[in-house]
Amino acid sequence: MIRDMAISRMLMDFPYLPSPIQVVDAALELAEAKANEVLVDLGSGDGTVLLRAAEKFGVFSIGFELDERLIRIAMKRIKEAGLNQMIDIVKADLFQIDVSRFRLIYVYPFPSITRRLSLKLLNECRRGARIIVHDYPLEGVSPLKSTSIPSGRQHVHKIFLYIL
Numbered sequence: 496m497i498r499d500m501a502i503s504r505m506l507m508d509f510p511y512l513p514s515p516i517q518v519v520d521a522a523l524e525l526a527e528a529k530a531n532e533v534l535v536d537l538g539s540g541d542g543t544v545l546l547r548a549a550e551k552f553g554v555f556s557i558g559f560e561l562d563e564r565l566i567r568i569a570m571k572r573i574k575e576a577g578l579n580q581m582i583d584i585v586k587a588d589l590f591q592i593d594v595s596r597f598r599l600i601y602v603y604p605f606p607s608i609t610r611r612l613s614l615k616l617l618n619e620c621r622r623g624a625r626i627i628v629h630d631y632p633l634e635g636v637s638p639l640k641s642t643s644i645p646s647g648r649q650h651v652h653k654i655f656l657y658i659l
């Protein structure tokens with residue numbers, strides 16, 4: 496019987512899956528996120544990363560997300576947490592936005608977009624930008640740091656930090 500969500504996700508053509516809180520914490524610590532920085536989550540889902548970044552790290556957070564249902568869920572969570580002043584979500588295709596203005600980027604990509612995403616980030620991001628990638632590393636570049644976070648099940652989450 497398959498219990499691990501990551502494996503079932505693979506078998507189900509990668510439906511939405513949020514980053515666990517301990518993964519978000521480890522990612523933001525690895526990137527040394529500081530209060531009042533701006534974090535962008537490319538494909539922000541239900542807002543888990545945005546909320547944690549704002550709540551625990553005092554980071555202003557912007558999410559780009561295509562799925563309106565997930566945006567509604569995230570907006571509700573943000574409102575309930577009273578974090579409207581710290582978080583914004585934009586309905587947009589991450590491949591259509593200009594990422595060159597962002598200095599701290601988080602992404603938990605579907606493996607099917609890793610190559611295209613890598614090309615975009617490496618071409619557009621400015622020198623010094625920090626890119627945090629969950630589970631599926633960028634192609635064509637080596638991470639500066641990485642860490643593993645056991646899920647308590649079979650899957651071990653991986654975080655890769657790139658500094659361009």
Ligand SMILES: C[S@@+](CC[C@H](N)C(=O)[O-])C[C@H]1O[C@@H](n2cnc3c(N)ncnc32)[C@H](O)[C@@H]1O
Pocket residue numbers: 511512513514536537538539540541542543544559560561562565587588589590602603604605
């Ligand atoms: C694995 S989930 C990660 C969600 C969130 N970043 C987290 O870590 O909790 C990937 C998200 O990316 C969104 N997504 C996929 N392709 C996208 C695109 N081209 N533009 C914007 N969002 C996209 C999906 O709808 C989904 O919410």
